[in-house]
Amino acid sequence: MPATLSIACKRGLDTEAWLQRLVLAAGVLFLVLTLLAPLLTMLVKSVQNRDGVFIGLSNFIDYFGNPALTDSILNSLTVAFWTTTIVISIAFVFAYALTRSGMAGKKGFRLLSMLPLFAPSLLPALSMIYLFGNQGILKDWLPFESIYGSAGIVMGLSFWAFPHALMILITAFSNSDARLYEAAKSMKTPPWRVFLTVTLPSVRYGLINTIFVIFTLTITDFGVAKVIGGQYNVLATDIYKQVVGQQNFQMGAVVSVVLLLPALVSFIVERRVQRHQSAQLSARAVPLQPQKAPLRDALLTGFCTLVCGFLLLVIGMAIYASFITFWPYNMALSLNNYRFDMMDGGGWASYFNSLQMSAWTALIGTAVVFLIAYMNEKIKPMPMVRRVLQLLAMLPMAVPGIVLGLAYIFFFNHPQNPLNLMYGTMAILVLNTLVHFYTVCHLTAVTSLKQIDGEFEAVSASLKVPFYTTLRRVTLPLALPAVLDISVYLFVNAMTTVSAVVFLYSADTTLASVAVMHMDEAGDIAPAAAMAVLLMVTSMVAKLLHWLVSHKILLHTQRWRKL
Amino acid sequence: MTTSTTYLRIEHLRKSFGSFTALDDITLEVQEGEFICFLGPSGCGKTTLLRAIAGLEQQEEGGIVQAGRDISVLPPQQRDFGIVFQSYALFPNLNVNENIAYGLANVKMPRREREARVQALLEQIHLPDIGHKFPGQLSGGQQQRVALARALATEPGLLLLDEPLSALDARVRLHLRNEICSLQRKLGITTIMVTHDQDEALTMADRIVVMDHGRIAQVGTPEEIYQQPATEFVARFVGSMNLLPARVLDRHALMLGRKEVQTPIPMPDCADGTLGFRPESVTLHETPWGIDREQHLMMPAKLEQAQFMGAFVRLTMHLDDEVPLLQVDVPVEQHATLVHSPGQPLWLAVHQSALKFYPADTRECMRERPAASLTKGGSEVAAMQVAGV
Numbered sequence: 009m010p011a012t013l014s015i016a017c018k019r020g021l022d023t024e025a026w027l028q029r030l031v032l033a034a035g036v037l038f039l040v041l042t043l044l045a046p047l048l049t050m051l052v053k054s055v056q057n058r059d060g061v062f063i064g065l066s067n068f069i070d071y072f073g074n075p076a077l078t079d080s081i082l083n084s085l086t087v088a089f090w091t092t093t094i095v096i097s098i099a100f101v102f103a104y105a106l107t108r109s110g111m112a113g114k115k116g117f118r119l120l121s122m123l124p125l126f127a128p129s130l131l132p133a134l135s136m137i138y139l140f141g142n143q144g145i146l147k148d149w150l151p152f153e154s155i156y157g158s159a160g161i162v163m164g165l166s167f168w169a170f171p172h173a174l175m176i177l178i179t180a181f182s183n184s185d186a187r188l189y190e191a192a193k194s195m196k197t198p199p200w201r202v203f204l205t206v207t208l209p210s211v212r213y214g215l216i217n218t219i220f221v222i223f224t225l226t227i228t229d230f231g232v233a234k235v236i237g238g239q240y241n242v243l244a245t246d247i248y249k250q251v252v253g254q255q256n257f258q259m260g261a262v263v264s265v266v267l268l269l270p271a272l273v274s275f276i277v278e279r280r281v282q283r284h285q286s287a288q289l290s291a292r293a294v295p296l297q298p299q300k301a302p303l304r305d306a307l308l309t310g311f312c313t314l315v316c317g318f319l320l321l322v323i324g325m326a327i328y329a330s331f332i333t334f335w336p337y338n339m340a341l342s343l344n345n346y347r348f349d350m351m352d353g354g355g356w357a358s359y360f361n362s363l364q365m366s367a368w369t370a371l372i373g374t375a376v377v378f379l380i381a382y383m384n385e386k387i388k389p390m391p392m393v394r395r396v397l398q399l400l401a402m403l404p405m406a407v408p409g410i411v412l413g414l415a416y417i418f419f420f421n422h423p424q425n426p427l428n429l430m431y432g433t434m435a436i437l438v439l440n441t442l443v444h445f446y447t448v449c450h451l452t453a454v455t456s457l458k459q460i461d462g463e464f465e466a467v468s469a470s471l472k473v474p475f476y477t478t479l480r481r482v483t484l485p486l487a488l489p490a491v492l493d494i495s496v497y498l499f500v501n502a503m504t505t506v507s508a509v510v511f512l513y514s515a516d517t518t519l520a521s522v523a524v525m526h527m528d529e530a531g532d533i534a535p536a537a538a539m540a541v542l543l544m545v546t547s548m549v550a551k552l553l554h555w556l557v558s559h560k561i562l563l564h565t566q567r568w569r570k571l
Numbered sequence: 572m573t574t575s576t577t578y579l580r581i582e583h584l585r586k587s588f589g590s591f592t593a594l595d596d597i598t599l600e601v602q603e604g605e606f607i608c609f610l611g612p613s614g615c616g617k618t619t620l621l622r623a624i625a626g627l628e629q630q631e632e633g634g635i636v637q638a639g640r641d642i643s644v645l646p647p648q649q650r651d652f653g654i655v656f657q658s659y660a661l662f663p664n665l666n667v668n669e670n671i672a673y674g675l676a677n678v679k680m681p682r683r684e685r686e687a688r689v690q691a692l693l694e695q696i697h698l699p700d701i702g703h704k705f706p707g708q709l710s711g712g713q714q715q716r717v718a719l720a721r722a723l724a725t726e727p728g729l730l731l732l733d734e735p736l737s738a739l740d741a742r743v744r745l746h747l748r749n750e751i752c753s754l755q756r757k758l759g760i761t762t763i764m765v766t767h768d769q770d771e772a773l774t775m776a777d778r779i780v781v782m783d784h785g786r787i788a789q790v791g792t793p794e795e796i797y798q799q800p801a802t803e804f805v806a807r808f809v810g811s812m813n814l815l816p817a818r819v820l821d822r823h824a825l826m827l828g829r830k831e832v833q834t835p836i837p838m839p840d841c842a843d844g845t846l847g848f849r850p851e852s853v854t855l856h857e858t859p860w861g862i863d864r865e866q867h868l869m870m871p872a873k874l875e876q877a878q879f880m881g882a883f884v885r886l887t888m889h890l891d892d893e894v895p896l897l898q899v900d901v902p903v904e905q906h907a908t909l910v911h912s913p914g915q916p917l918w919l920a921v922h923q924s925a926l927k928f929y930p931a932d933t934r935e936c937m938r939e940r941p942a943a944s945l946t947k948g949g950s951e952v953a954a955m956q957v958a959g960v
Contacts, residue, residue: 022646022648022649024646024648025646461658461660463656463658463660464660464662466625466627466647466654466656466660467654467656467660467721468673469626469627469646469647469648470625470647470650470652470653470654470674470722470727470731471653471673471674471721471724471725472648472674472677472725473673473674473676473677474648477676477677481662481665482662482664482665485664486663486664
């Protein structure tokens, strides 16, 4: 026996293995440079004074000694608490109706319930002004003193966060096992007890998960609070005010750290809950076929109609208001509000910038996300690096947009950073938006890759076919629906996001969503609504194109799917 | 087998996943053209060993030599094998022709020749007309055969089968066993199949490698494995076996529970062990007279239950409260003439050649007096290997 055989084995690397490692390392480097380094820079800034001298926790001491600032913590928590409570209650019943009842028109309700996903978060806030503001048409219906403040924020956020909660809860409710219900029925269990002992436990994790997702979304939101918050300060608007209003970057960093904490805690809890969720349903479960129950179904139909009515009212109000010549004095319909070139915020150019930015984000982002997810899921070199990458890919979920935006200023605007060439360009907007929405895209890619047979790569290797050939010929075609999902998700979010990019645009790269904010600041509420509507319509068109592509082209090119 | 040449040599292979030892000092030789089965329960390391041979797992220690080439640290692309997985791993978006030709694309080969090769392979698996179908349109058995054709397309020197039949229903499985065997014999390709199904291993393999906890428990022909299981583990895992805890009294006497029995085979010098024999090797008698005590172990037992199994009747017999119930398989006719009612006393006789004794502490007993008298032929070597001799 050759002596060399018994010594410890370490495999040499060939070209393919080098290429795989290179891509994976590039992925880690990418996320370190665009996520970790900016966040760390921000942490450093929070313990420095204006001149960059280390001053320990003195910024934090100043912050917590100033009631005007610390009040925002309580405000943010209050708003997040109420929004989460309202959204979860409504979405829970709505999801139940869509999945477990014999109600008619489920598809229609589901479609309508997803509408808020296409609107920038500024849109419901603007609608609230037209509905319940000082000159609002439903002002007298409002049970609160004024819509400007916590009430408006909660209502606007509820509109905007609703579909997010609904999607997770629908998934949770869909994981049902009919046999459990049959067993309960055969033991003559009353319906309320079936609900408490079978239904509720089966959605438990989904419910907890939703609570944390919605809480994170709402506590970190910037757009709604900016437009309708008035004197009611929350953490996200405080960051903006400190940085843009007072040029106090250090205090902005401090508030960012404060805002990062609840988001991080919520994120960690959510990840822990997620871990339990996977093993809940056995492979042999029989899906539940919803039964008809006339009274219950009628009540649920009424409820869903009411909810969708509210959503349509908010959207309809914004659309209607955008065509009113001069609210409330000249109610004639006109296109005057769409003459954006007459207003602040960059005019039509900002709309085309937004289109361009979204297209680049969708294009580059999808490629980057998919390639990194592929290396991580299918090739599996360097286990330690992969673990780091997985953690980094999950992190953006916990970082509020406004915090990420500020962190980008600190990192990319630093004179000694060679990357500061990017500052003020379209590239930094694309990069920032991609990182901001990275997690959901990564999870989508990973989920679809996990569904593909894990042995394809092994088979290819045995047939001496390089991995990239199999990626091109097999894996990519199989994952195409997910790839399209990712690209449209990135496009829509890039169109509508405000929070992260609000610090990063320049005179040449003004964005439509930011323009909405600026027009609102300048008192041009109607043009702001018009731009918000335009963004929503654009997102819907993108989604419609996506639908056409997935349903028509996929049918022709991927005949095997339907077999 | 002695005349053929060694094709694959595995030496002192070791692999662990964290604290779990998947392969523990595996040494094995596979002859050219041989059909080898790795048999064992889940977690015994059989799949890890197959994947190490393929280069899909990297062993921590030890070497693999295939056809004279040291492949220990080569990536799978540089090794020479075809593989079929339990899931078949057919590419669902490519049709059967494209799937089979997948590995031929990088072998520079004229288009016409490639098409002819694919068609020849389709004929070989007796599915000449399915080239334009997608995997989703095929039955499980057909998919399995296409996966086999794809693995053979590049004419590898070694065929690896990872539980290729376990996802199929019983009837198709039986059919494919024959088909794989005849194809393998026809091509003469060295083949290694991983399975947890003992029937599959017994019917298909030239030699079986029984694995347990990352170690090789026994290597032998199906006959050797079945008739001379080297360890209690092999005896339990392959076929059914009565295994009775026994205390050695002297060279020819055992205590089974509270009953003393005389053994026709000599016992080693250790206190405890397990006496084993297969249900079908027992003969039933109404009286002890006329049984050759020099050749047979005899026990009185009471009938508990009879179960009709079709070709035979399986009797459950009670020997003593302190030992497990015995299983005895008797032909249907004998059952009809001999067995009448539950509780009936009967004499069991087991020929000495069918008796196995497994000492509880193998090493200790082996040192005193190797159990050579218990084992014969190939399994003797295996037993010594297990014992670390």
